[in-house]
Amino acid sequence: MRKKVTLKQLAKELNLSISTVSKSLKNDPEISEKTINRVHELANFYNYKPNALAVSLKSNKTKTIGVILPEILNHFYAKALFGIEQAASKNGYKIVTCITNESHKKEIEYVEMLNYSSVDGFIVALSQETQMVNELDHFKVLKRDNVPIVMFDRVSDEIECDKVIVDDKIASKNAIQYLINTGCTKIAVITTISSDLSVAKLRLEGAREITDKNDNVSLIELPVKDNNNVEDEIEKFLKDNNLDAVLGLDETAAAVTINMSLKLGYKIPKDISVIGFTDGLLSRHSYPKLTTVSQHAEDLGAKAAQILVNQLDNFSENYKVKTEVVKTSLILRNSTN
């Protein structure tokens, strides 16, 4: 069905050998200028492009990066993906993206599939299930074969590889400190994401550390249990506790807190201050607009891609892995004083 021009055809039409045509296209100095020009001319005429499959088979490189993401309906990962794509394509790499939907099994399948379709390396944010069961053999196989991996955001100590993470703990500390500075003393932390996630743990720890140091400040925690019932749980929680501030450990928690506060007739930020994580659509389109911890997802993704590309383009046996921490920033909007 599809018949693309090949070296063979060019060679035939030019009365040259395939080798000569191949070399000419690379402007090999050992070929006469005249021949080079003839070849280029015909190649342009036919809009010849080398068959990527064949080149890859020879070179054992595909110039393709496998990207494994837990979710895509989540603004954070969507933005990270955007950053990855930009950085990759700038460096001549394309990406193949797979969404695990937080499933450990899917993650294993995708890693194997991409590995056997010969991606040059991987960029990964672990699925929730993987972090929960803590089983990462599928990545160990890659390591054994020297396939470079860069993990970002959701990482694991089990795998020795480059990592790009957010300073979640510090971010959380800063957010709580900001609330305290603006006069809040009865603070709650609300989360709708699983406490199995590395990021959830760190954010919670950060919050605790700060409130523990302040005797006059109390911290109440609400890990939402039923994700189909987030609103009711949060509404009840707000009503039962006389809070003056909430830190949502994820964007949904913060957005719903805003809406339920509105519903209960609380004034924001007069009666209650709210800070969220992830500077996504919900934060920018809530009313009032959410003060939020921006994790600079795009930078995070771009950085991960850049690290991987460097490793791929300059492979070295004794490469030593590193962990980069991307600083967050607190974006002040209207949900805090």
Place this chain on the structure above:
Amino acid sequence: MRKKVTLKQLAKELNLSISTVSKSLKNDPEISEKTINRVHELANFYNYKPNALAVSLKSNKTKTIGVILPEILNHFYAKALFGIEQAASKNGYKIVTCITNESHKKEIEYVEMLNYSSVDGFIVALSQETQMVNELDHFKVLKRDNVPIVMFDRVSDEIECDKVIVDDKIASKNAIQYLINTGCTKIAVITTISSDLSVAKLRLEGAREITDKNDNVSLIELPVKDNNNVEDEIEKFLKDNNLDAVLGLDETAAAVTINMSLKLGYKIPKDISVIGFTDGLLSRHSYPKLTTVSQHAEDLGAKAAQILVNQLDNFSENYKVKTEVVKTSLILRNSTN
């Protein structure tokens, strides 16, 4: 660096020829059962998987679908992508996704790139720029080469290919009719997306058709000009016109309308009813929750993928293209009576 097991190695270790090993792995009946078993055993031991590149080079099939999307931070496309991925992987296809970011130039680049990395077919939603300049030569090249294309959502008459679209016009008609049925007479249509988009045009047409038929109903239109100034434009518009209903032709328009109404002290839906398009995060997390036209993005994507896969798996010269229309539904929530 990466050394995967090959047929050659298996053959050597088993003292068989490469051909015999290859056939054994396919359980070719002309090979003795004993040999087949020996081969499978060793292959399992080494976890042998055929090199996808080599298989593709031989078969001229990659079992890969190229997906070209205008945006990914948009819930609609993110959901569509999810649907595509599900349907594709169920049928043994993987997908390579490229985001054009609404750029015509990027779209051309990606189509060429994917074509030369030999994807078997394409699923496309056109970029805004492409719909504006109406130049689709890059797809015509694919057609000439018999590479199957399925367009969805943002399609073009210029290209003869399968299409999966939403009944945008009817959706818009139904939404307006619903507003009229609930007693609204002074209705506005607000849009933050470009009027160059096929979908924008259809939605607007639908709205006009219904209001034209109702003498006592007036329709005012606000195409937001400056996308950095959406809120101010909408706030002013709401203040200047004494509306009792707004249909947002995109999710942002509707979400901002809700927020600005709140800001102006209007009660929703008592003073003003609001309906949006695209049943995304913003619609579900606004306060009050948005009544919205769901385009069933996931189904849309899944359907597009299914059509493409069928075409790929049963290629026929005299295939006749079709256009499938996916019905929308109006999801009633709290922003309307």
Place this chain on the structure above:
DNA sequence: CTGAAAGCGCTTACAG
């Protein structure tokens, strides 16, 4: 300066 040959990892028609 040009070309024949080997090889990347597979498949398959053909021979024995």
Place this chain on the structure above:
DNA sequence: CTGAAAGCGCTTACAG
């Protein structure tokens, strides 16, 4: 029942 050979489209060391 097994294997040698050709070929997918390229690259590159080697020969002339």
